[in-house]
Structures are given as structure tokens and as C-alpha cells.
Amino acid sequence: MEWRDDGLIIGLRKHGESSVIVELMTRVHGRHLGIVKGGRSKRMQPVLQQGNSVEVLWRARLEEHLGLYQLEEGRSRASRIMESGMALAGMGLIGDLLRLLPERDPHEGLYDMACAIAENLDQRDVSPQLMVRFEITVLRELGFGLDMSECAATGVSEDLIYISPKSGRAVSRIAGEPWKDRLLPLPAFLVQGRGPEERVETDELQLAFQLTGYFLERNIFGPRQLGLPDGRARFLAAAFAA
Numbered sequence: 246m247e248w249r250d251d252g253l254i255i256g257l258r259k260h261g262e263s264s265v266i267v268e269l270m271t272r273v274h275g276r277h278l279g280i281v282k283g284g285r286s287k288r289m290q291p292v293l294q295q296g297n298s299v300e301v302l303w304r305a306r307l308e309e310h311l312g313l314y315q316l317e318e319g320r321s322r323a324s325r326i327m328e329s330g331m332a333l334a335g336m337g338l339i340g341d342l343l344r345l346l347p348e349r350d351p352h353e354g355l356y357d358m359a360c361a362i363a364e365n366l367d368q369r370d371v372s373p374q375l376m377v378r379f380e381i382t383v384l385r386e387l388g389f390g391l392d393m394s395e396c397a398a399t400g401v402s403e404d405l406i407y408i409s410p411k412s413g414r415a416v417s418r419i420a421g422e423p424w425k426d427r428l429l430p431l432p433a434f435l436v437q438g439r440g441p442e443e444r445v446e447t448d449e450l451q452l453a454f455q456l457t458g459y460f461l462e463r464n465i466f467g468p469r470q471l472g473l474p475d476g477r478a479r480f481l482a483a484a485f486a487a
Contacts, residue, residue, distance in 0.1 A: 246312075247304040250274050251319065253360055254297050255340035259285070265293055267314055269301060270343050270359055275350045279303050279314035292316060294323030296336045296363045322363055331483035332366035335376060337476035339363065342383045345465055352386055355379070373450050373484045374434075380457040381435070389413065389464040391456075393436050396420050405436050413460060429456055447485060454481060 255276075256268030265284030270276050279301075284293050292299065298319035305312030326332040339359050346352060358379050365371045384390055390413070395402045397414035398421075407416040407428035415436070421428050432449040462473055 246306070246308055247302065248274065249300070249302050251356075252277070252299050252301045252316075253356065253363060254293065254295050254299060255336075255343055255359075257284075257293055257295065265289075266311075267293060267316070268340070269299070269314075270356050271301065272353055272356045273351055274303075275352060276343055276346055276348050277303070278348070279312045281314045281316060289316075291321070291323075292318045294321075294327075295340070296322040296326040296332075296366070298322070298360060298363075320360075320364075322366075325367055326363070329367040329483075331369065331372070331480060334476045334479035334483060335366045335372060336363065338376070338474055338480050339379070341474040341476060342380065345383060345387060355382060355386060358382060369484060370444070373454075373481075374445050376480065376484075377450065377453045377457055380454075380461060384457065384460055384464070387465060389460060391415075391460065393431065405431055406433075407431055408456065410459065429459060431456070451485060 250271040250273050252269030252271040254267060255270050258266050260266045260280055263283055263285050265281045266278055267281050268278050281289065281293065283289060300317040300319050302315040303312050326336055339362060343359065362372060362375045362379055365375060381391060391408065392414040393405065395415065396405060396417040397409055397412060399417060401417050404418045405415040406418050407421040407425065408414065408431045409416055410429050415431055416428055430452045432453045434445045434449055435453060458473060466473055
């Protein structure tokens with residue numbers, strides 16, 4: 246069996262004396278592992294770095310086998326990522342979030358988002374907003390999507406400033422007033438759908454990460470007896486450093 250795809254390198258580990266097991270997020274085949282023979286050679290080391298994009302050919306005798314990768318360099322980002330503590334932490338966080346997905350389960354939208362973040366990880370004015378939207382999408386893909394389209398209590402779509410910690414649904418200012426101390430703040434930029442090219446204030450971004458962190462911990466990491474990834478705290482500390 247064989248297939249070709251595009252992939253983003255999110256993990257690496259040694260295999261035997263000279264090979265490497267490469268973990269990719271691929272466009273069509275989801276998160277997928279394979280062996281690169283001779284992957285520790287001087288020729289392959291610059292290619293096999295987290296954050297690089299590659300063109301991949303996978304071969305195996307049976308579909309359930311680990312299989313062998315042949316990789317060709319696509320977009321190289323590793324040198325730029327390694328120069329930034331924020332980018333290094335962010336690349337680790339991307340991998341931690343993608344590992345929540347079942348292996349070999351396709352999520353083309355998340356692949357595209359992961360590549361876009363990797364391309365901008367060293368840009369403090371862009372990467373935090375991309376990352377928080379990525380976390381929201383991971384929640385949705387895992388079945389815990391946040392509904393920010395209308396008020397859970399009244400159905401109105403205006404003045405949505407809260408979100409219910411129980412249902413993950415938005416609540417309007419008026420409807421939420423009696424219970425505002427029990428509701429989570431909903432940053433306006435998430436409701437308005439502003440693009441990553443538009444500036445978002447730091448306090449709004451911090452509230453957004455508090456929001457996604459709450460639901461990631463409660464619905465995803467907590468039930469697996471895990472805490473939020475350490476790389477997330479490092480990324481946020483670097484992103485919001487004075």
C-alpha cells in the first residue's frame with residue numbers, strides 16, 4: 246500500500262541506530278507516523294525538524310503497519326522557529342493539541358490552520374490570535390464546540406458578552422446580568438469574526454485563552470487525567486511578556 250500527501254512535522258524520535266520515527270499532521274491522512282530510514286544522516290537532519298513542511302510518500306505492506314516514509318523538503322521553517330522561545334513553545338503546543346485527535350483521522354482544516362500558525366509562530370502580533378482560534382477548532386473537532394452564534398437564553402445574536410461554563414453557549418449582556426458572576430467572559434473579537442490581520446487587544450486575547458483553557462481542561466485533558474500542556478504556559482508567557 247502507498248499514498249502521497251503533504252505533511253507538517255510535529256514530532257520525532259530515534260529508531261534504531263540511524264532511523265527516525267516521524268510524526269506528521271498530513272492534509273488528507275490526519276496525524277500519521279512512519280519510519281524514515283537514514284533519518285539521522287547529515288543530509289536529512291535539516292529536513293527532519295519540527296515545524297517544517299514536507300512532501301511525503303508512505304509505503305507499507307498492510308494499512309495498519311507503521312510503514313516507511315520518503316520525505317522531500319517543502320517549506321522550511323525550523324531555523325526561524327528555533328530562534329524564538331515563543332515559537333518553540335508554540336510548535337510544541339501545536340503537537341500536543343493535535344495528539345488529542347485519533348491517529349490517522351483526517352482533519353484538513355486543522356492541518357491548514359497548523360501550517361498557518363507554524364508560518365507565523367515568531368510573530369507576536371499574529372500567532373496568539375491564530376493559536377486561540379486553533380484551540381477553539383480543536384475543541385469543535387473533538388465534539389466540544391463553543392456556540393457563539395446566539396444567546397442560549399433568548400436566541401438574540403447581539404451583545405453577546407458571556408459564555409456558559411456548563412453548555413459552552415453564548416449569553417447576551419441582558420440575559421446574563423443576574424448570573425454574570427457565574428459566567429465566563431466572551432471576548433468580542435471571537436464573536437465579531439475579526440481576521441488575524443486585525444489587531445486584537447492583549448486583554449481580549451488573555452480572556453480568550455482563559456476561555457479555551459477552561460474548556461480544554463474540563464472536557465479534554467481532565468478526563469484523561471492530564472493537565473494543560475506545559476508548552477501552553479510557556480507560549481502564553483512569551484506571547485504576553487512586557
